[in-house]
Amino acid sequence: MxxxxxxxxxxxxxxxxxxxxxxxxxxxxxxxxxxxxxxxxxxxxxxxxxxxxxxxxxxxxxxxxxxxxxxxxxxxxxxxxxxxxxxxxxxxxxxxxxxxxxxxxxxxxxxxxxxxxVRDIDVIVALSFAVGSTAVLGGGVTWRLIRVDRRRRAEALRLAQRTEFARDLHDFVAHHVTGIVVQAQGALAVAERHPQLLRPSLERIEQAGAEALTSMRHMVGMLRNAPREDEKPALTPLAGIAEVRSLVEQFSMVGGAQARLDMQGTFDDLPVEVTTTAHRVVMEALTNVRKHAHGCSEVRVRAIRSTDSVTLRVSDDGRSRGPRHGSGSGFGLKGLSERVHLMGGHIQAGPMAGGGWRVEATLPAAPVPTGATR
Known part of the structure; x- marks a missing residue:
């Protein structure tokens, strides 16, 4: 001016x-x-x-x-x-x-x-302005379309995560209800011959029912949207700590880098939704190592159980071939982060100071009330 x-x-x-x-x-x-x-x-x-x-x-x-x-x-x-x-x-x-x-x-x-x-110089300037303005307008429109597409993909990712949670809810309920039915049948069997054992059986049934209600409240609170009828999400089985061990062993058997699992603490009493999410964290991290860690010779998987949380840490000594987003579409770690946050935990991923890459997630050892995750 x-x-x-x-x-x-x-x-x-x-x-x-x-x-x-x-x-x-x-x-x-x-x-x-x-x-x-x-x-x-x-x-x-x-x-x-x-x-x-x-x-x-x-x-x-x-x-x-x-x-x-x-x-x-x-x-x-x-x-x-x-x-x-x-x-x-x-x-x-x-x-x-x-x-x-x-x-x-x-x-x-x-x-x-x-x-x-309208002289020659005026026409040249006007044409230059026209070309420049069209290029700037095209850049703005393209940038907006990219942002809209990213928001759409992120929303689709959130919907997929909630769809998976809905499937998990069905499996959790079936798991707990099956246990309740088995214990009720056992209580009926001993009611006449050993009535003194009936009270402990009823207490176990009550505990199993309370666990089922807790899981249902926790999982239902995470759901936000229902999937469309024409969508058929891929289903994955429930997984526990035993499946994490198998996952690490299978990774080493394929060849290349050797994976080692270190576990500290007791994991048998964890809710099934926590163990399933832990399995997903390790699976996504090992998949990214296989895809992106060049020259990797060793992968260390650590699971640490404390009083109120479970920490999972997957680290490797490889050189990165590119951004480790995982899942070809670039939303692997983002989808995992969505799931971990809904559980009430947090996750971090990034390069280590001495070389290599680390993925670390902390999950609550017990379901977090829905209001606390918002």
Missing amino acids: LFDYEAGLIGLDGIKGAKLLVALLAVAAVFFSPWLGARVLPGVAAVAGSASLVVSAALHAGVGGLADPHTAFGTAEPAALLGLLLLVPLRGRRWWVSWAVPPVLWAAIVLRPVVTD
Whole structure:
């Protein structure tokens, strides 16, 4: 704007003053765009573009008696309008706003050089503005589409995780109810011959029922959306600590890196939803080692049980071949993080100081109330 002022392209009176006001409005809109909402920014941009078109019409009509064709030129106003042309498609909340405002900005930028005279230099500048504006608009639209696609994929990921939780809920209920039925049958069998054993049996049935209710409340609280009828998610069996051992052994049998499992503490009393999530953590980490760890010779899997939590740490000594997102689509660790967070735990993944990669997850040893995970 200082350059435009010293060059006499903007001023404090007449049509130059109007150009100055439009330039100030456009520059201010770009500068304050981080604080403008998705609804306010397109409106401000529309006002700036419309004001620029009004000034162009005034220049074309010869308002103020200015015949110098250079009066139409400037640098601050078109640069700021270009910035708005990028931001509006990217941040506009409603699609009709995102598509209605950019043509106004595009016309304001392209038409200004030819409003007072149509010379070769004016046409060249207008064509340059047209190409640049179209490129900026295309960049903004492309950027918005990428963000929309990422949000859609993230939502699909969350839906898939909740679908899997729904399947787990069915298995948890079947597991607990089967135990209750077996214990009830045993209580009936001993009721007549050994009535003194009936009370302990009823206490065990009561405990099993309480565990079933706890699991159901925990899992149902995690569910947010129901899958569509035409979606058939892949089902995976329940897994426990024994399956984690088998997973590590099978990894070593395939060849290449050797995996070693270190376990500290007792894991037999963990809820099945915790052991299943622990199995998924180890499986995803070992899969990423196989895919991305170049030159890996050793993988160490550690499971540490404390009073109220279970910590799983999978580390390797390989060199990374690329981003370790896992699951070809780039959402493996993100999906795992979604599941761990819903359990009330947390997970971290990243390179180690001495080389290699580490995935560490901490899970609660008992189900966390739904309200505590939000």
